[in-house]
Amino acid sequence: MSASPTASPAGVSAREIDVAYGDDVVVHAASISLDAGTVTALIGPNGSGKSTLLRALARLHPPVAGDVTFADGAELRALSGRELARRITLLSQHRTAPGGVCVRELVEFGRHPHRSRWGGRDPEGHSAVARAMELTGLTALADRPVQALSGGQAQRVWLASCLAQDTALLLLDEPTNHLDLRYQVEVLDVLRDLADEHGVGVGVVLHDLDQAAAVADRLLLLESGRVTAHGAPRDVLTAENLTRAYGIRVDVDIDPADGRVHTRAVGRFNDTAVRAASA
Numbered sequence: 101m102s103a104s105p106t107a108s109p110a111g112v113s114a115r116e117i118d119v120a121y122g123d124d125v126v127v128h129a130a131s132i133s134l135d136a137g138t139v140t141a142l143i144g145p146n147g148s149g150k151s152t153l154l155r156a157l158a159r160l161h162p163p164v165a166g167d168v169t170f171a172d173g174a175e176l177r178a179l180s181g182r183e184l185a186r187r188i189t190l191l192s193q194h195r196t197a198p199g200g201v202c203v204r205e206l207v208e209f210g211r212h213p214h215r216s217r218w219g220g221r222d223p224e225g226h227s228a229v230a231r232a233m234e235l236t237g238l239t240a241l242a243d244r245p246v247q248a249l250s251g252g253q254a255q256r257v258w259l260a261s262c263l264a265q266d267t268a269l270l271l272l273d274e275p276t277n278h279l280d281l282r283y284q285v286e287v288l289d290v291l292r293d294l295a296d297e298h299g300v301g302v303g304v305v306l307h308d309l310d311q312a313a314a315v316a317d318r319l320l321l322l323e324s325g326r327v328t329a330h331g332a333p334r335d336v337l338t339a340e341n342l343t344r345a346y347g348i349r350v351d352v353d354i355d356p357a358d359g360r361v362h363t364r365a366v367g368r369f370n371d372t373a374v375r376a377a378s379a
Contacts, residue, residue: 110134110135110136110137110171110268110269110299110300110301111133111134111135111136111170111171111268111269111301112133112134112157112168112169112170112171112176112187112188112269112301113131113132113133113134113168113169114130114131114132114133114153114156114157114163114166114167114168115131115166115167115168115169116129116130116131116165116166116167117129117130117131117153117156117163117165117166117167117168118130118163118164118165118166119149119152119153119156119161119162119163119164120164125164125325126149126152126325127149127152127153127156127163127325127326128325128326129165129166129326130149130153130166130322130325130326130327131327132153132157132303132320132327132330134157134269134301134302134303135301136171136268136299136300136301137295137296137299137300137301138295138301138302138317138318139291139292139295139302139304139315139316139317139318140301140302140303140304140316140317140318140319140320141303141304141305141306141312141315141316141318141319141320142154142303142304142305142306142319142320142322143305143306143307143309143312143319143320143321143322143336144321144322144323144345145323145345145346145347147324148322148323148324148325148345149322149324149325149326150273150305150322151192151193151273151274151305152325153322154190154271154273154303154305155190155192155273156168157176157188157190157271157303158184158188158189158190158271159176159177159179159184160190160192162176162177170187174187182213185212185213185265185267186213186214186267187267187268187269188267188268188269188270188271189210189262189265189267189269189270189271190262190271190272190273191258191259191262191270191271191272191273191275192273193273193274193277195258197246197247197254197257197258199247200245201245201246202242202243202244202245202246203233203238203241203242203243203244203246203249203257203260204229204233204242204243206246206257206258206261207229207232207233207238207257207260207261207264208225208229208261208264209261210228210229210232210260210261210262210263210264210265210266211225211228211229211264211265211266213265214265214266224266225264228263228264228266229260229264231263231264232260232261232263232264233260235260235263235290235293236256236257236259236260236263236286236287236290237256237283237286238253238256238257238260241253251278252278252279252280252283254278255275255277255278255279256279256283256287259272259275259287259290263290263294267300268299268300268301269300269301269302269303270291270294270300270301270302270303271302271303271304272291272302272303272304272305273304273305274305274306274307275287275291275304276288276306276308276311284311288311288314288315291304291315292315295317304316309337309342309361309363310361310362310363312333312337313333313334313337313360313361313362313363314360316333317332318330318331318332318333319331319332319333319336319337320336321336321341321345323344323345328341328344328345329341333360333361334354334359334361337352337361337363338352339351339352342363346365348365348366348367349365349366349371350363350364350365350366351363351364351366352364
């Protein structure tokens with residue numbers, strides 16, 4: 101999967117943005133940059149504003165303060181819906197497939213921004229759809245009704261639709277939900293391939309901290325709507341940061357073999373000191 105030759109340069113930056121539901125500001129003065137060839141993961145407890153911040157970058161929840169600007173200087177608020185859809189795509193948590201469509205047809209929905217207004221011409225559409233289905237392991241299911249799929253399979257169909265949209269920026273809100281272990285790993289592999297081989301800028305919300313550490317170049321930790329730490333995984337995923345953010349003791353280890361960060365939330369069931377004392 102690659103951005104089309106005419107696509108704008110990958111990259112978008114939000115500076116000091118506030119996002120509100122009515123009068124209630126839920127994201128406060130947040131800044132985030134998604135750059136070409138980079139995976140940025142948003143982490144933090146439930147209700148911390150991760151999904152809302154991601155949606156703001158796609159203008160599904162426009163900021164009430166601050167600016168969002170693309171790498172070529174275009175401002176988020178100034179783009180038409182069609183122009184925006186050629187630059188950035190979002191895989192949200194909750195999507196409902198229309199009845200009576202097969203896998204291939206749903207994946208083809210992602211090509212809408214690239215079709216001509218009247219004739220529906222889309223020279224790159226067939227290859228983009230085929231490539232997206234191959235990347236997500238759906239080729240053999242192309243003609244199956246979407247409503248006959250499992251939750252995990254349906255999640256992969258929506259991901260394929262986003263990949264078929266073929267934008268230089270890809271946003272994903274908890275893309276590994278409902279997926280078994282194999283497809284969790286494969287989805288994260290796809291994200292790394294998109295960044296490393298095709299220069300796509302990826303922003304992704306993840307709850308699994310070890311997965312975030314493994315796949316992301318940069319992390320943003322959010323707490324109560326504020327970015328409280330950002331940077332490389334080993335700089336953000338510290339015991340101090342995570343214990344404060346999640347309100348539970350979190351131990352952090354660095355693997356001496358590969359330098360990767362591993363985390364462990366400690367409760368009564370796996371606190372060896374508590375279990376030894378009660379034995």
